[in-house]
Amino acid sequence: MLLINESHILDVEQGYIHSQGSNVRHPIGINEIALLNYMIERTGETLTKHELMHEVWLKRGIVVESSSLLHCISNCRRALEDRAGEIIRTVRGTGYEFVGRVDAYQPANEVEQVEAVIPEVVEIPVPQEPKETLRSRLVKYRSQLIATGLFVFGAVASYSIIENSSSPLAYASFEQQEFASCWFTPENNGAKVHYQNSTLYDFGELTLLVDGQGRSLSFSSNSGVISCE
Known part of the structure; x- marks a missing residue:
């Protein structure tokens, strides 16, 4: 899971964006997931409409019009409650730019389970594999x-x-x-x-x-x- 702007949880496995402010869960489809994944990997870069359409549709052999991209962007903004363009910014005459902050997210119940295991590890030392970096x-x-x-x-x-x-x-x-x-x-x-x-x-x-x-x-x-x- 990913946390966007410290307020919205993106779960691509279950296909939804959960707003922590309004506590509303917005379902998203395959197109929106592919679009957000591509834009998040290129945070801060201006992406042309042609590039986004190619990544989400054309490279899979699906020919669509620019209205499909507009609809997909609109769905993502609605799910992110991004009315002012503070997460997905429109670059006039060119395309779009993802300007939101993205962090890894771990549900609170999982954090509690990890903390509960720590005393057992201290009492019985067990060799542990090196942890992957974030x-x-x-x-x-x-x-x-x-x-x-x-x-x-x-x-x-x-x-x-x-x-x-x-x-x-x-x-x-x-x-x-x-x-x-x-x-x-x-x-x-x-x-x-x-x-x-x-x-x-x-x-x-x-x-x-x-x-x-x-x-x-x-x-x-x-x-x-x-x-x-």
């Missing part, structure tokens, strides 16, 4: 999130193409199953993505997952990347 953990965490976000985004795009085409798959029969919880594990061992109240549509070689928040994912039925219960 910078190395952030770089590793962000790279995993970007890989996961782009992979899932590609899957969503492929499903959109199938839904709007006239291929035989659009008219094929399918089996439907519902689960309370599903986990997506990328083939590159990236971070897992959790889907709640999920429905699986099995078309044979292809399976489509749609969760309670409206997020969707398509994958090969024999890939083993999804586990549900």
Whole structure:
């Protein structure tokens, strides 16, 4: 998790931004996650509209108009409650710049658990592995999130193409199953993505997952990347 401007918690695994001030949780989609990840990695840099559209859509083979970028930026600002452009700044005639402060965030309950373990470690000395620096953990965490976000985004795009085409798959029969919880594990061992109240549509070689928040994912039925219960 990341803390933006000491007021908003970004959880890309669960797909939401939580405002500590208003205590409101704003759900965000794959496009918004990919956009924020890219801009946060380049904090303070002016990014052109073409560069952002290429990163979020074009590099995955999806052709969109500039209105899609405007809508995505608007969703991010709404979730960050950034009405004055203090986090995502508009650079007139060029593009956008991320100017917010970003820190690693750990929930309070996890901090308490760590503190409770410290006395036991002191009483019984146990060799410990060197801890990763905050910078190395952030770089590793962000790279995993970007890989996961782009992979899932590609899957969503492929499903959109199938839904709007006239291929035989659009008219094929399918089996439907519902689960309370599903986990997506990328083939590159990236971070897992959790889907709640999920429905699986099995078309044979292809399976489509749609969760309670409206997020969707398509994958090969024999890939083993999804586990549900």
